[in-house]
Amino acid sequence: MAETSPQLGQHSAASITCVKKLAESPDLDSIPSYYAYYTNPAETMASDPHDSIPIIDLSLLSSDNPDHRSKAIHDLDKACEEWGFFMVVNHGIPEQLMRDVIDVTNEFFNLPEEEKPEFQPENVLEPIRYGTSFNTAKEKVFWWRDFLKVCVHPEFHCPHKPQSLKEVVMEYCKKSRQVVRKLLKGVSESLGIEESEMEKCLGLDSSLQIFAANLYPRCPNPDVAVGVAPHSDHGLFTLLIQNQVAGLHIQHKGKWVHVNPLPNSILVNTADHLEIFSNGKYKSVLHRAVVNNMKARISIAVANGPSADTVVSPAPHLLKTQGCRPAYVPMKYKDYLLTQQGSQLNGKSILRRVQI
């Protein structure tokens, strides 16, 4: 990572509200130094995975055929334990809806900047947040991305423009919750916990769901900039789709690997609260987004957590049946989220704070 203090020049963090405009300036041939995240371009390199990234067929998880179902649960358990990452197929979300959500998000980013300040609150807990990097108030080096983060469940929020944003986001997020519930049902079986107990422990009926859209404009120095720095997500499962442009790397067996999703699949990663709830059986996966100088990338990451007021701890039933001690201290999900969103995002540093 860049060690040197970046030169903000005439800019202050508060004046930097988006990277899209900068990226589109016709005379930009190199990035300003305050976007230089890596000093060694080799650090951005990743290889193709040696083993194939697991694929989970969601239709088999709810199949009437017990053999199919138990095989799917076994595959899910292995994918969560060995990778923390998998691609879901036969998920039931229409392809057209996946395309629409990317297109309408792109329209949002294309609104004139003068129309966006109403979506740029100071407070990281506001339900609608358009911004850049991660937390410019705390960062010295910025990420090459703009974002829109919206709380969509249990209460639905959304910018009122572009016109079709609300309808498309609402539908996509509703369908995403159905996918997550099926995955969590599978996880409850693989952990040997009653589904109803899991629902109660995590407050799943009022689960917090956050829709996050990322725009990574073309970047003249992709080897030294970062789209999203290495981190793990806060919730239980994150669902991710992207336009046709690659850029996600996950860490597997200590190495960065490229993710090239199957067409129409949904990428899923295990997040910090699944690690906590499973008492470390399922580790949240470290991942990052890189940028390129050819084409803008858009990704839609939908974070699915417990309810905001749930104090999450390792599942009591799991500790009892396995006779093991909790490896994480209990913490209210809302407080965890506040801590994470209000800090500089750095690997799994927030999770480390609750680890015993």
Ligand SMILES: O=C(O)CCC(=O)C(=O)O
């Ligand atoms: O754009 C991506 O592929 C990853 C985005 C991400 O990790 C996030 O929004 O948390």
Ligand SMILES: [Fe+2]
């Ligand atoms: Fe992430």
